Amino acid sequence: MQPQAVIFDIGNVLIEWQPERYYDRVIGEERRRAMFSEIDLHGMNDMVDRGNNFRDTIYDWAEKSPEWRDEIRMWHDNWLELATPEIPHSTRLLRALRTKGIPVFALTNFGIESFDFASMHYPVLAEFDRRYISGHMKVIKPEAEIYEMVEADCGLPPEALIFTDDRIDNIRAAQDRGWQTHHFLGPQGWADCLVKARLLTEEEAR
Structure with missing residues (x-):
């Protein structure tokens, strides 16, 4: 048909849509691999995709992992650089x-x-x-x-x-x-x- x-x-x-590429450039591949292995960032993004508030979801996630707080917040603050x-x-x-x-x-x-x-x-x-x-x-x-x-x-x-x-x-x-x-x-x-x-x-x- x-x-x-x-x-x-x-x-x-x-x-x-390449978040890993963005983080490789900003924090280096080794640190990016460590962060992604410790934190389910794509799971976090699924929550946003289900309709949860964009900023609140990511910032709340960042507070759960203070050692990566600034890097996680980049998912929101520099989002357009992940989607380009x-x-x-x-x-x-x-x-x-x-x-x-x-x-x-x-x-x-x-x-x-x-x-x-x-x-x-x-x-x-x-x-x-x-x-x-x-x-x-x-x-x-x-x-x-x-x-x-x-x-x-x-x-x-x-x-x-x-x-x-x-x-x-x-x-x-x-x-x-x-x-x-x-x-x-x-x-x-x-x-x-x-x-x-x-x-x-x-x-x-x-």
């Missing part, structure tokens, strides 16, 4: 789809405040026809409920949706719902997928 709507993840699909740069080819693909009148949705694990902040810096985040932001939905990928909520809201059958995400667990959860999927490893592969699905021509997908 030809897809009737295209769904983009955001982190590492439209915008690079934009991936230009992916942005072009999104805009090419919308130019052709193909509905384009976002389905992303993202906090409420952090998404608002990111939207100020990345105009492309305002260009979706529908945005499914986990912080507002209070559930994150790859939990089945978030995919069910997308289906219920957009009114399209699962097989009419094509979804790309950089995390294979999120892709498998979508496949379990019957969605068409593409595991994002880079924008060219996603472009080729959209051409194969007859949504874009090769020229439009450049």
Whole structure:
């Protein structure tokens, strides 16, 4: 079935999300490895993605580990440096789809405040026809409920949706719902997928 709507993840699909890279640069790889082994920073971020307050969650987490307090607070204070740069080819693909009148949705694990902040810096985040932001939905990928909520809201059958995400667990959860999927490893592969699905021509997908 030809897809009737295209769904983009955001982190590492439209915008690079590389906290480890940021900390390697700022505190060095050795200290970063030590911190990440002692503290579940991605678990902390999951709380934000579930709708908990961005600053309060991170600052509270920092107080639990005073030896890493300043470094943990960087997750909030320097957040944009963890989520950069934009991936230009992916942005072009999104805009090419919308130019052709193909509905384009976002389905992303993202906090409420952090998404608002990111939207100020990345105009492309305002260009979706529908945005499914986990912080507002209070559930994150790859939990089945978030995919069910997308289906219920957009009114399209699962097989009419094509979804790309950089995390294979999120892709498998979508496949379990019957969605068409593409595991994002880079924008060219996603472009080729959209051409194969007859949504874009090769020229439009450049």
